[in-house]
Amino acid sequence: MTQPAASPSPSPVQALSAEAVAARNIRAFLWFRVLFNSRFYYPIFTILFLDFGLTIEQFAGLNALWAASIVIFEVPSGALADRLGRRRLVVLASWLMVIEMSLLCLMPIGGGWVWPLMALNRVISGLAEACCSGADEALVYDALPEAGKQEAWTRVLARLMRWQSLTFMGVALVGAAVYSPDFMNRVLQAAGLGMHLSKEFCMRIPLVLNLLMALACVVSSLRFMDTHEHAPNISGLNALIRASYHQMLDAARSILRSPAAIVIILTGLLYDCFIRLYYSIGSNYYRLLGIDEQWNGLILTVSSLIGLGTAFVVEKLLGTTTPSRNMGTVAILIFLGLTGVSLIIPGWAGVIFVVPLWLAMRSLHYFISQYLNRVSSPSTRATVLSFKGLTMNLAYGGVMLMYQLQTWVLRGTHREELSGLPKESVDTRLLAMAMPWWPAVFGVLALGLVIWVRMRFRSNLTGLLMDKSSRSGIHLEAGELSSR
Incomplete structure (x- = not known):
């Protein structure tokens, strides 16, 4: 049988x-x-x-x-x-x-x-x-x-x-x-x-x-x-990857037709790259202050605790203060933080000046997320947030290249002063030379962005968020994208 x-x-x-x-x-x-x-x-x-x-x-x-x-x-x-x-x-x-x-x-x-x-x-x-x-x-x-x-x-x-x-x-x-x-x-x-x-x-x-x-x-x-498990299929993968890049470019074009989205993303990437510039060199800054490495963990722990407390304050500001004023507050915090660390006050007193940068980091991403969600339709929200992440990483990469160029120039112009010093001393000395430039550069760029927004859109961020026509570009283009 x-x-x-x-x-x-x-x-x-x-x-x-x-x-x-x-x-x-x-x-x-x-x-x-x-x-x-x-x-x-x-x-x-x-x-x-x-x-x-x-x-x-x-x-x-x-x-x-x-x-x-x-x-x-x-x-x-x-x-x-x-x-x-x-x-x-x-x-x-x-x-x-x-x-x-x-x-x-x-x-x-x-x-x-x-x-x-x-x-x-x-x-x-x-x-x-x-x-x-x-x-x-x-x-x-x-x-x-x-x-x-x-x-x-x-x-x-x-x-x-x-x-x-x-x-x-x-x-x-x-x-x-x-x-x-x-x-x-x-x-x-x-x-x-x-x-x-x-x-x-x-x-x-x-x-x-x-x-x-x-x-x-x-x-x-x-x-x-995986609830949607399937066998790996790489047929047509190259075409699909190329389509992914084209889709992101199309999304960028649609996003850039929304004045509110442009201002939010440009403000976010400018603020974010300078905050992350400090975060990237933070442990070298503490070494410059003469703080032993064993205390870096305690410093980061305190920053996390401050961040948890900041969330409650930021949530209240979101409902009581205008977007322009909120983003202006973040800019002031970044400027104060960059100015404070550039003073290089030895010991634990120098760590106090890092607090504004901690507050700025926690506040910035909360505000950016809330304001971008306001200008995005549900069908395009994921694309908008993904585009924001990509542009912020691009800006961070750009500012690190600028820091690389700045350090290279400083090393060349102070070659005699640095010669004969141990490597650790050279690293901290170059950082001390570089930091005084940062608040000035950030201040000029932030002020330039405010002036450009005023001249280009005849309004500020608060006005653009209230103006429905300045937010419709993402929604309209999303419809075009979905029909392609």
Whole structure:
């Protein structure tokens, strides 16, 4: 007799209820985001690269390369997710993080290989950021409606914010402490262990800890379940990627027809790139003030706590103060912060002047998100926010290239003064020479933007947001885009 054909075994997703899949994806999402974004080397980011033997110019160039990598890979990431599957893209991102951290762990200190290996590391990091951008959220968001839990997304984001805040503070404290050989040797001495750790050894500790986090990130990524799982299909992928770039250009043209959107995005990218310029050199600034690396984690922890408090104030300002005044307040905070750090007041007094920049960073992105959502129709909101992210990364890459050029010029014009100094002293001295220029450049650009907006649109941001005709460009062009 002919045996009946065996029925195909159900897929893992089919074997579980919709509620179980949603709960599993939520847990995987929370663990993945926390493990992927919590980096032990963040509190010593700048000095880590400089201590590996890079010059400030090379460090600035690497940051520009990283930003460019994100921009280049971000656009086709949606097409890759559609063809390869979102879960596969998230898993790929976690493995790229493992490669990124392995390169750093094995990085030689000094020598000709440091720069090319660091450049490769930054490109891999940018690719990893682009691969998981939105794909992990989509895996959770699509599983919720099938489980009848559409409203749970807001609670998931609230839990993520709490998890990330607590984890970031713990990781910052540990990462900064283990990087400091003075702190580590005091701990070993207090424990009665006859060991002495060198600076070179301590440099590797936060990197090894992050490699372990990357491996845990791989495990969490494998826990995701794709409710729209399909076999990888790369047919026509090149055409799809090209279409992604053309779609983003079309979206840019439509966005630029909305005066309100133009002003919001231009203001946001100008403010953001100067704030991130400081954040990129923060640990070198603390070294310039004479603060030991072990305290960098505490400084970042305080900034996180201040950021949590800022959210309540900003929410009230949004409802009681005009958009122009809110963005003007952010500009004043940035100018005061840049001016304060350029004074280079030694010790903990110098850290006080960083507080305005902390406040500005937290306030800026809240305001930008709220105002851009006001001028965007639901059908184009994702495209507008994606375009905002791309332009901000482009602006950040540009300002890092300018910082690279500035440092190169300063090194050349002060060659005699810097000759004979240890590398660490050269790095801090060049930073001290560069910072006094920043508030002046920011002030001129911010004032120029205000004058240009007044002359070009005969209004300010508040007026443009109130004028419906200045916001309709995005909606109208969105209709055109959808009909193509």
